Amino acid sequence: MLATIMQGVDNTIANVALPHMQGSLSVSQDQIAWLLTSYMVSAAIMMPLTGWLAGQFGIKYIFLVSVLGFTLFSALAGSATSLPQLVIYRVMQGICGAALVPLSQSTLLSINPPERHGPAMAVWGMGVMLGPIMGPAVGGWLTEYYSWRWVFYINLPVGIVAALGILVFVPQTRPMRRESFDFLGFAMLSLAIGATQLMLDRGRRLDWFNSNEICVEATIAVVALYLLIVHTITSGERSFLSRELLRSPNFVVGTVLMFLIGGILSGTLALIPTMLQHLMHYPVMTTGLVTATRGFGTMAAMFVVGRLIGKVDTRVLILSGLGLTAVSLWQMTGFSLQMGMGPVIVSGLLQGFGLGCTFVPLNTIALSTLPRELLTQGTALRSVVRNIGGSMGIAILIGQLTSNVQIAHSRLVEQLRPDNPLAQAPLLSPRFSLTNPSGIAALNAEVTRQAEMVAYINDFAMMMLVVLLAMPVLLLVRRQAPRPAAASAD
Numbered sequence: 212m213l214a215t216i217m218q219g220v221d222n223t224i225a226n227v228a229l230p231h232m233q234g235s236l237s238v239s240q241d242q243i244a245w246l247l248t249s250y251m252v253s254a255a256i257m258m259p260l261t262g263w264l265a266g267q268f269g270i271k272y273i274f275l276v277s278v279l280g281f282t283l284f285s286a287l288a289g290s291a292t293s294l295p296q297l298v299i300y301r302v303m304q305g306i307c308g309a310a311l312v313p314l315s316q317s318t319l320l321s322i323n324p325p326e327r328h329g330p331a332m333a334v335w336g337m338g339v340m341l342g343p344i345m346g347p348a349v350g351g352w353l354t355e356y357y358s359w360r361w362v363f364y365i366n367l368p369v370g371i372v373a374a375l376g377i378l379v380f381v382p383q384t385r386p387m388r389r390e391s392f393d394f395l396g397f398a399m400l401s402l403a404i405g406a407t408q409l410m411l412d413r414g415r416r417l418d419w420f421n422s423n424e425i426c427v428e429a430t431i432a433v434v435a436l437y438l439l440i441v442h443t444i445t446s447g448e449r450s451f452l453s454r455e456l457l458r459s460p461n462f463v464v465g466t467v468l469m470f471l472i473g474g475i476l477s478g479t480l481a482l483i484p485t486m487l488q489h490l491m492h493y494p495v496m497t498t499g500l501v502t503a504t505r506g507f508g509t510m511a512a513m514f515v516v517g518r519l520i521g522k523v524d525t526r527v528l529i530l531s532g533l534g535l536t537a538v539s540l541w542q543m544t545g546f547s548l549q550m551g552m553g554p555v556i557v558s559g560l561l562q563g564f565g566l567g568c569t570f571v572p573l574n575t576i577a578l579s580t581l582p583r584e585l586l587t588q589g590t591a592l593r594s595v596v597r598n599i600g601g602s603m604g605i606a607i608l609i610g611q612l613t614s615n616v617q618i619a620h621s622r623l624v625e626q627l628r629p630d631n632p633l634a635q636a637p638l639l640s641p642r643f644s645l646t647n648p649s650g651i652a653a654l655n656a657e658v659t660r661q662a663e664m665v666a667y668i669n670d671f672a673m674m675m676l677v678v679l680l681a682m683p684v685l686l687l688v689r690r691q692a693p694r695p696a697a698a699s700a701d
Contacts, residue, residue, distance in 0.1 A: 213373035214278055215335060217366055218311040219342015221250075221285070221304070223506075224350035227484040227499045228359040235359065238294050240485065244609045245412055247481055248602040249298050252408045253305030255598035256401045259591050261310040263392040270321070274314040275377045280307030282370025289363035312339070313594075318381060344506030347484070351499020396442050396452060402435035404599055411606035415613060452592070455585055462589060464687050465577025466596050468529070468569070471681050473597040474604025475536065475674050476566055480505070481605045482612070486667050487555065490548060490660060497552070504556050508563025516571050525572040526685050532568030533682050535561055540675035544668050548660065576688055608670050615666035616659070623658045 225232075225246060233243040265273045281304055288300035316335060323331045353361040410428040417425055443452045456462055483502055487493040493501070516528060539562035546554060574593070581589050627634050629645055643657065644650020 212315070212335065213369055213376065214274070214311045215315040215339060216342045216345070217281070217369045217373065218308050219339055220346045220349065221281075221308065221342075221366065223343045223346030223480060223502075224353075224362045224365070226480050227347050227350045227488075227495055227502065228354040228362050229481075230485055230488045231354055231359040231495065232297075236294050236297070239613075241412075241415065241609045241613050242294060244481060244605055245294070245298050246301050247477070248408060248412055248605050250301045250305040250308075251477065251598045251602040251605075252404060253302040254309040255595045255602070256404055257306045257309035258313070258595050258598070259397060259400075260392070261313050262591065264310070265314060265317070269383060270314055270317055271377065271381050271383045273310060274318065274381065275374060277307050277310040277314065278370055278374045278377060281311065282366055282374065285363045285366035285370065289360040313591075322382070344503055344510065347499040347502040347506075349499070351494075351496040354499075355494060355496040393442075393446070396439060396446070399435045399439035399442065400452075403432050403439060406432035406435065408602055408606065411603060411610070415610045453585055453588055455582065456589055456592065459577075459580050461580045461688055462577045464684055465573045466593055468681060468684060469573055469577070469593055470596045470600035471677055472566060472569055472573075473600030474607075475540075475678065477601030478604040478608040478670070478674060479562065482608060482667060482670060483555070483559075486546075486664075490663055490667075493552075501552055501555050502559060505559040505563035508560040508565075509567035512564045512567025513571070516568055520571060520575065525575050526688055528572040529569050529576070530682060530685055532565045532572070533678055535565030535568065537565075537675050537678040537682075539565060540671050540678060543671040544675065546664070546668060546671070548664055580689075608674070611673065612666045612670055615669045616662050619662035619665040620659055623662055627654065627658070 229243050229246070232246070233240060236243070261273070284300045284303040284307060288297055288304060291297035291300055319331045319335050320328055349365065350362045353359075353365060406428045410425055410432065413428075414422075414425050419425055420429070439452070443454060480502070484498050487498045487501065488495060512532070519528060539558045542554065542558045542561070577593060578589055627645065629635075633639075634645060639645075642650065643654040645654070
């Protein structure tokens, strides 16, 4: 449970501290977003290896190494003095953290008899939900009263206690010699994911395909994806990705929707804290508390869906969740620099509830039609896709945000001309001026602030459009009776 909560907290704790990290390390907004995307991509790449490593060396040792590695690189991330250092340590954090949640679940199932699996998973589920709720609030408190470095140092005592608990109390399991791992397929998928993410993260800064680096990364991604497809087709059952997964329409549709939801969730969590602190001048503690409401909405949705699933068509639950998410994003397009914290809290609760209504039903739809021998691979692939969706969503939204700020700024400045009556006193505030240097600087700062708000609204509108376009995809889902094992597999 400590490992689960530590990993869950770490997914959201750094978001509210991003503006402070950005200022401390003197980097731009799109560069500081690498801290989020690097962690998610490395965790996604490492996740498929978790089951194979546990089978080769035993759950206890892999679990222990993962907790110790996660704790060590958390400490190193807190002591980083430059962006490259911090990104490298976050990558290593993601590699070690990928195993924490699946091995926590495996450990709980192995130490409890079958009749206690239900209560054990209920307690484990509370830990999964508690982490994202605690993360923003704890991160805001640590950043405001101590330093952003403590959002990483906080893992030290938790990780040490968890490692000691694993070492002393978790029984050793014999390594299970499973079938050989498809390292070629794994390597091609990793190359495709890594190259694509680098291209998205650095493309805008390097002027996209006018840069040799971007061309190389795009080539690597395309070639690796091509080789993965060819390898999957020719290798049959031995391939890293089973062709049987792609033959299930429900699995394909559910996985595509999970990719989109991962992008919406992670993208929103990356945008809102920066908007509140940069534009609304919220203290970091207040930002953490305001953004934590999204987790409460998700928790409430889990309880509601738990009672309705099996009684209501899962497609209706997913459609309702997507509809609420679209409504919350529509509300966010009405954000302004003069608003209070009420609209942020309401939209956060609504979006958290909407996304929470989609998680379990999507797992049920995607996994209920798969043969039991493919459930493990299907669950792992969906976790990978969700992380990839989150990392790519952050990269695209931050890139769009930066570009839209420049566009909106240029359009607003066009109206600030001496021949425009609206740009003259008394309509123009006395602290602004078109002739005085200090007045021009103040006016430019305000125009930039307004342009940034326009850019955030454009991002929210783009996410709303993605959700609306995703709704008709549910028409491709075939109604199936949910399988209990599948519903809880993720």
